Structures are given as C-alpha cells and as structure tokens.
Amino acid sequence: DTDQVNIDSVESISMLEKHDFECIKNIDLNSALYFSAVMSYKTIFNASVVLNCSAPTVSIMLKRFCSYFPVPLFEREGRCLSPTKYAVELDKMIGETFLKFSVAMSNDPRKVTIFK
Numbered sequence: 001d002t003d004q005v006n007i008d009s010v011e012s013i014s015m016l017e018k019h020d021f022e023c024i025k026n027i028d029l030n031s032a033l034y035f036s037a038v039m040s041y042k043t044i045f046n047a048s049v050v051l052n053c054s055a056p057t058v059s060i061m062l063k064r065f066c067s068y069f070p071v072p073l074f075e076r077e078g079r080c081l082s083p084t085k086y087a088v089e090l091d092k093m094i095g096e097t098f099l100k101f102s103v104a105m106s107n108d109p110r111k112v113t114i115f116k
Contacts, residue, residue, distance in 0.1 A: 031061045034051065038081075
C-alpha cells in the first residue's frame with residue numbers, strides 16, 4: 001500500500017548515509033515546517049497566523065513540500081484539504097523531530113533534562 005509509511009523500519013535506521021544526505025540537501029526543509037503547521041492547525045489560514053506570514057506563502061510552501069513525495073499528501077474536498085493517511089504518518093515523524101529539535105535548542109532547564 002503506497003499510502004503507508006512504515007515507521008518501524010524508519011526507527012531502526014541508526015545513521016544517515018551518503019545518499020540520504022544527497023537527497024535531503026535538495027529539499028527545502030523550511031517547507032516541512034509549513035507542512036507541520038498546516039497539519040497541526042488544520043487550515044492554511046490558521047497556519048499562516050501561527051507562522052506570521054500570508055496564506056499564499058503557506059500555500060506555496062505546502063505545495064513545494066508536497067512535490068517531494070511520490071504520493072499525494074492531501075485530497076481536496078471542496079475548499080478544504082484533507083490529509084491522506086501518508087500525510088498523517090509523515091506528520092507524526094516530522095512533528096516528533098521538530099519537537100526534539102525545539103527541546104534541544106531550549107534554554108529551559110526542565111526541558112533539557114530529557115537528554116541527561
């Protein structure tokens with residue numbers, strides 16, 4: 001099923017390899033943040049408010065992010081975008097990564113103790 005992300009196999013990967021870096025360096029990782037905001041806040045408009053940018057900017061970045069994947073991340077239902085199962089699973093992985101990154105960069109000692 002192409003609409004599934006096998007999280008278990010991703011979690012078993014312990015190190016990025018050369019081809020991983022080559023692939024990732026061509027991706028606008030900032031667009032992943034826009035994807036995550038849309039997934040968290042449910043609409044492009046809400047994400048634009050959180051990200052302090054225009055809705056068209058969010059739409060452009062979301063379209064860019066979606067272009068990196070071989071399967072659709074959203075299905076249009078009227079004026080609404082509904083995430084596919086693939087997008088939901090992808091968001092779990094990306095959201096977790098952003099959360100860990102945010103904690104690692106935090107000056108809050110209560111959060112940093114997670115890494116001890």
